[in-house]
Amino acid sequence: xxTSTKKKGNVRVLTRISSIALFFxxxxxxxxxxxxxxxxxxxxxxxPFSSPSWAHFFGTDELGRDSFSRSLYGGRITVLxxxxxxxxxxxxxxxxxxxxxxxxxxxxxxxxxxxxAMMAIPALLFALVCxxxxxxxxxxxxxxxxxxxxxxxxxxxxxxxxxxxxTDYFTAGxxxxxxxxxxxxxxxxxxxxxxxxxxxxxxxxxxxMLEAALSFIGLGVQPPSASxxxxxxxxxxxxxxxxxxxxxxxxxxxxxxxxxxxxxxxMRISMESDKSSS
Amino acid sequence: MNTGLQVRNLSVxxxxxxxxxxxxxxxxxxxPKGKSIALVGESGSGKSLTAYALMRxxxxxxxxxxxxxxxxxxxxxxxxxxxxxxxRGGKIGMVYQDPMSALNPLMKIGKxxxxxxxxxxxxxxxxxxxxxxxxxxxVGIPAAEDSFNAYPFEFSGGMLQRVVIAMALSGNxxxxxxxxxxxxxxxxxxSRVLNLISQLAYDRGLSVLLITHDLxxxxxxADELVxxxxxxxxxxxxxxxxxxKPLHPYTQALLESRCDYTIDFTKPxxxxxxxxxxxxxxxxxxxxxxxxxxxxxxxxxxxPRLESVLHRSVACLRVNEINALSGRE
Amino acid sequence: MILVxxxxxxxxxxxxxxxxxxSAGATPENLDALREEAGLNRPLIVxxxxxxxxxxxxxxxxxxxxxxxxSQLIWERLPVTIELTFxxxxxxxxxxxxxxxxxxxKPGKKIDRFLENLTxxxxxxxxxxxxxxxxxxxxxxxxxxPSRGYVPISExxxxxxxxxxLPTFTGAIVxxxxxxxxxxxxxxxxxxxxxxxxxxxxxxxxxxxxxxxIFPNALVPTLTMLGLIVGYxxxxxxxxxxxxxxxxIGSLAIESAATRDYAILQGVSILIMTLFLLTTLLxxxxxxxxxxxxxxxx
Numbered sequence: 001x002x003t004s005t006k007k008k009g010n011v012r013v014l015t016r017i018s019s020i021a022l023f024f025x026x027x028x029x030x031x032x033x034x035x036x037x038x039x040x041x042x043x044x045x046x047x048p049f050s051s052p053s054w055a056h057f058f059g060t061d062e063l064g065r066d067s068f069s070r071s072l073y074g075g076r077i078t079v080l081x082x083x084x085x086x087x088x089x090x091x092x093x094x095x096x097x098x099x100x101x102x103x104x105x106x107x108x109x110x111x112x113x114x115x116x117a118m119m120a121i122p123a124l125l126f127a128l129v130c131x132x133x134x135x136x137x138x139x140x141x142x143x144x145x146x147x148x149x150x151x152x153x154x155x156x157x158x159x160x161x162x163x164x165x166x167t168d169y170f171t172a173g174x175x176x177x178x179x180x181x182x183x184x185x186x187x188x189x190x191x192x193x194x195x196x197x198x199x200x201x202x203x204x205x206x207x208x209m210l211e212a213a214l215s216f217i218g219l220g221v222q223p224p225s226a227s228x229x230x231x232x233x234x235x236x237x238x239x240x241x242x243x244x245x246x247x248x249x250x251x252x253x254x255x256x257x258x259x260x261x262x263x264x265x266x267m268r269i270s271m272e273s274d275k276s277s278s
Numbered sequence: 279m280n281t282g283l284q285v286r287n288l289s290v291x292x293x294x295x296x297x298x299x300x301x302x303x304x305x306x307x308x309x310p311k312g313k314s315i316a317l318v319g320e321s322g323s324g325k326s327l328t329a330y331a332l333m334r335x336x337x338x339x340x341x342x343x344x345x346x347x348x349x350x351x352x353x354x355x356x357x358x359x360x361x362x363x364x365x366r367g368g369k370i371g372m373v374y375q376d377p378m379s380a381l382n383p384l385m386k387i388g389k390x391x392x393x394x395x396x397x398x399x400x401x402x403x404x405x406x407x408x409x410x411x412x413x414x415x416x417v418g419i420p421a422a423e424d425s426f427n428a429y430p431f432e433f434s435g436g437m438l439q440r441v442v443i444a445m446a447l448s449g450n451x452x453x454x455x456x457x458x459x460x461x462x463x464x465x466x467x468x469s470r471v472l473n474l475i476s477q478l479a480y481d482r483g484l485s486v487l488l489i490t491h492d493l494x495x496x497x498x499x500a501d502e503l504v505x506x507x508x509x510x511x512x513x514x515x516x517x518x519x520x521x522x523k524p525l526h527p528y529t530q531a532l533l534e535s536r537c538d539y540t541i542d543f544t545k546p547x548x549x550x551x552x553x554x555x556x557x558x559x560x561x562x563x564x565x566x567x568x569x570x571x572x573x574x575x576x577x578x579x580x581x582p583r584l585e586s587v588l589h590r591s592v593a594c595l596r597v598n599e600i601n602a603l604s605g606r607e
Numbered sequence: 608m609i610l611v612x613x614x615x616x617x618x619x620x621x622x623x624x625x626x627x628x629x630s631a632g633a634t635p636e637n638l639d640a641l642r643e644e645a646g647l648n649r650p651l652i653v654x655x656x657x658x659x660x661x662x663x664x665x666x667x668x669x670x671x672x673x674x675x676x677x678s679q680l681i682w683e684r685l686p687v688t689i690e691l692t693f694x695x696x697x698x699x700x701x702x703x704x705x706x707x708x709x710x711x712x713k714p715g716k717k718i719d720r721f722l723e724n725l726t727x728x729x730x731x732x733x734x735x736x737x738x739x740x741x742x743x744x745x746x747x748x749x750x751x752x753p754s755r756g757y758v759p760i761s762e763x764x765x766x767x768x769x770x771x772x773l774p775t776f777t778g779a780i781v782x783x784x785x786x787x788x789x790x791x792x793x794x795x796x797x798x799x800x801x802x803x804x805x806x807x808x809x810x811x812x813x814x815x816x817x818x819x820x821i822f823p824n825a826l827v828p829t830l831t832m833l834g835l836i837v838g839y840x841x842x843x844x845x846x847x848x849x850x851x852x853x854x855x856i857g858s859l860a861i862e863s864a865a866t867r868d869y870a871i872l873q874g875v876s877i878l879i880m881t882l883f884l885l886t887t888l889l890x891x892x893x894x895x896x897x898x899x900x901x902x903x904x905x
Contacts, residue, residue, distance in 0.1 A: 120883075122880075124846065125879055128860060128861065128864045129864065129872060132864035132872060212735075213846055216735050216846065216850075232739070236739060239742065243748075246743075253733065257732070257733075258731050261731050335807055363810045372805075376801065380805045381802055381805065382806070383802070384823045384824055393819075394810070397809060429900070445809065448809075
C-alpha cells in the first residue's frame with residue numbers, strides 16, 4: 001500500500017515538473033516577442049554560422065539571424081499547430097467515437113471500419129498526399145494532422161463510452177427515466193474526460209512529430225514563417241557549415257514531444273491509481 | 279527412517295491486504311517409500327501451496343517461511359537452486375491439474391519428454407528418444423512412435439494427462455506429486471488415470487502425494503490421509519480408519535457431506551455452512567471453530583495441537599469429548 | 608484487408624479533388640488543354656475506374672511533367688527502397704532480440720530499466736532527427752561515414768553498404784523500441800504461464816527455459832507485430848531517403864508531392880500501401896509456420 005502511494009507521489013511530482021517545464025516553454029513561445037533577445041528576421045546580428053555563445057544561445061544561421069529567437073518563434077508555430085491539431089482530433093474523434101458507440105448497428109461498423117482503414121495507412125504518406133493536394137499552409141497542416149489523429153481518438157472515445165454505458169449507474173439512470181443524452185452529458189462525460197485529456201496530450205506529441213516531419217521535407221510551414229521543422233530543414237541544408245544550426249531546433253522538438261508524452265503517461269498513471277483506490 | 283520424504287514444520291506465506299500471512303502453517307508429515315498419501319482440503323486450505331513448496335516452484339511474493347524437508351535421510355530444503363534442480367524431476371516428479379496448459383503448445387510432446395530425460399541422465403539423444411517412446415507406451419498412449427511427434431493440441435484431456443505423467447516419470451523420480459491431477463477430467467477418465475498412477479507407482483515403487491479436494495479419489499487411491507484446513511493439518515492417519523471413524527469435526531462434516539447414489543433425496547444435502555478464513559483473517563484459536571457444531575469457548579481462545587489419538591494425529595481441543603473417547607486411546 | 612482497399616479508394620479521390628485548385632503555372636487555356644489531355648475533366652467516378660483498371664494492367668499512367676511512364680520511374684527506384692527497408696528490419700530484429708534477452712534475464716534490475724528508458728526515448732524521437740544526430744556525430748564530428756548518396760549494389764557492394772549504414776541505423780533506432788517493448792512484455796507475461804512452471808518442475812535450467820520455451824511462444828504474436836512495424840517503416844523511409852539522398856520510391860513520393868505530379872504520387876502511394884498489405888500477409892503466413900495450431904486449422 002505504502003509503495004503505491006509513494007509511487008503516486010513520485011508521479012505527481014514528475015507530472016508537476018513536466019507540466020511546469022512545458023508551461024515555461026509554451027510561455028516563452030507565446031511571448032516570444034518579449035522573451036526573445038533579438039528580432040528573428042533581423043539579419044546579420046552576428047557572423048553567420050556562429051557557435052552558441054552567451055549572446056546567442058543557439059548560435060546564428062546562414063543570414064546571421066539569431067537562432068534562439070528564430071527557434072522561439074518557430075516553436076510557437078509548431079506548438080500552436082500541434083495543440084490546434086490535437087483539439088481538432090479531440091472534437092472530431094470524440095464525435096466520431098461517440099456516434100459509433102451510441103448508435104451502434106451498421107453505423108458503428110462503417111465508422112469503425114473507416115477508422116481502421118485510416119489507421120492502416122502510414123501516417124506520413126497520407127499526410128503527404130493530402131498536403132500535396134491542398135497546398136502547404138498553417139491551416140492545412142493543422143487540419144490534416146487533426147484528421148489523421150482522429151481515428152485513434154475515435155476508437156478510444158468509443159470504448160470509453162461503451163464502458164461507461166455498461167456501468168450500473170448508467171443503467172440505473174435510464175431506469176429512473178433520465179434522458180440518455182442528459183446522462184451522457186452529465187455523468188459519462190466527466191469520467192471519459194480524463195481519458196480524453198490523456199489522449200489529447202498523446203495526440204499533441206504525435207502532431208508535433210508529424211508537423212516537424214512534413215516541414216522537414218518541405219511540405220510544412222513555408223518560409224518566410226518557419227516552424228521548428230522548417231528550421232531543421234534549413235539547418236540541415238547548411239549542415240556542413242554549422243551543425244549547431246540544425247541541432248538546437250531538433251533537440252527542442254524532441255524535448256517538446258517528451259514533455260507531452262510525460263504528461264500523458266503521468267496523467268494516465270495517476271488516473272489508474274485513483275481508480276484502484278476508489 | 280532413512281527412506282521416503284519427511285516434511286517438518288513447513289510454512290508458506292502469501293501476500294495479503296495486510297502484508298505477508300501464512301497460508302501454510304507449520305505442517306509436518308511423512309511420506310514413506312512406496313506409500314501414497316492423499317492431501318485433502320477445500321480450496322484455500324494450502325494443499326497446493328504445500329506441493330509447490332516441496333518442489334520449490336513458488337514464485338515471489340509467495341515464499342517459504344520455514345521448515346525442513348528430508349529425502350532419504352538427506353536434507354534437501356537447504357540445497358542451492360542449482361543443486362535443487364536435480365531434485366526437481368529427478369527425485370520428485372510432478373503432475374499438474376490442467377494438462378493442456380501444462381505443456382508447451384509449440385513443442386512436440388516427444389521432445390518435451392526427451393528434454394526431461396536428458397536433464398537427469400547422461401544418455402545420448404537416440405537412447406533418450408527410445409526411452410520416451412517406451413514411457414508413452416507405458417502410460418497407455420496408442421501409437422507411441424507417431425505420438426512422439428505430435429503436438430499437445432492434438433490430444434484429448436485424458437490422453438494429455440498421461441503424457442504429463444510420462445513426463446513426470448521421465449527423470450526416474452522416487453516420489454510423484456499429483457496436484458489435482460484428475461480434477462480437470464471427466465469421471466471415467468479420472469478413474470482410468472488414477473488407476474494408471476496406481477499401477478505405475480506399484481511397478482516402480484514410487485511414493486505418491488496426491489493433492490485433491492475429492493474424498494472419493496482419496497479413498498480409491500491412498501494409504502494415508504492428511505486433512506488440511508486453513509493451512510494447518512487437522513487430522514492425519516491411516517485412511518480406512520479415518521473414513522470409518524473420523525475424529526475431527528471438520529473431517530466428520532466432510533464425510534457427511536459426500537454424495538453418492540445411496541443418499542436420500544428427500545432430506546437436505548449436508549453441507550458445511552460458511553467459508554474457510556483467508557490467511558489475513560486468521561486469528562488465534564481453532565480456525566474451524568466458527569463453523570464447528572461442537573464449538574465451545576475454549577475453542578476460540580486456545581490453539582489446537584496435533585495429538586495422537588487412536589493411532590493417528592488430530593488437532594482438536596475437544597476431540598475426546600466429541601467422540602466419547604476415554605482419553606487413553 | 609478490405610479496410611485497406613477502402614482506404615485505397617479514398618486516396619485517389621483526394622488529389623483528384625485538389626487538382627482543380629492546382630496550378631501548373633500556365634495560362635488558363637494551356638491549363639484546360641492539359642486537363643483535357645490528362646482526362647481530368649471527365650466525371651470523377653470514371654476517372655477512378657479507368658485508373659484502377661489501368662493499374663491492374665500495370666499501367667500507372669504518365670507523369671504530368673516528364674511524360675515518362677510512371678511505372679518506369681517506380682521500377683527504377685524500387686530496389687533502393689526495398690534494400691533499405693530490408694536492412695532496417697534486419698537490424699531492428701537483431702537489436703531488439705539482443706536487448707530483450709538482456710532485459711528479460713534480470714527483469715527489474717538496472718539493465719532492464721536502463722533499456723526501458725532508452726526504449727521510451729526512442730519512441731519519442733522522430734526518425735529524421737535521429738538521422739540528423741547520427742549524421743552530425745558520424746559524418747561531421749568523426750567523419751567516418753558518408754552522409755549522402757547512393758551507389759547501386761551492382762556497381763560496388765562495399766560502397767553501397769557504406770552509404771546505407773547511417774540510413775539503416777536511423778530507421779532501426781526508430782523501429783526497435785516498438786519491437787522491444789512488445790517482445791519484452793510478451794516474454795515477461797509468459798514467465799507466469801503454467802507450462803513454464805512445468806518446465807521448471809522438470810528441473811530445466813533457467814536459460815534453457817527462456818530460449819526454448821518462452822521465446823518461441825513469445826515469437827508468434829510478435830511476428831504479427833513485426834508485420835505492422837515493417838509497414839510503418841515503409842512510411843518512415845520516405846523521410847530517410849529524402850535526407851540521405853537515396854533515390855528510392857520514398858523520395859520519389861516526396862518529390863512528386865512537392866511538384867504536384869499526381870500521377871506519380873498516386874502510383875507510388877498505391878505501391879507503398881500494396882507493399883504494406885503484402886508484408887502483413889507474409890507475416891501472418893509466417894505465424895502459421897511457427898505455430899502448429901494455426902497450421903492445422905487451415
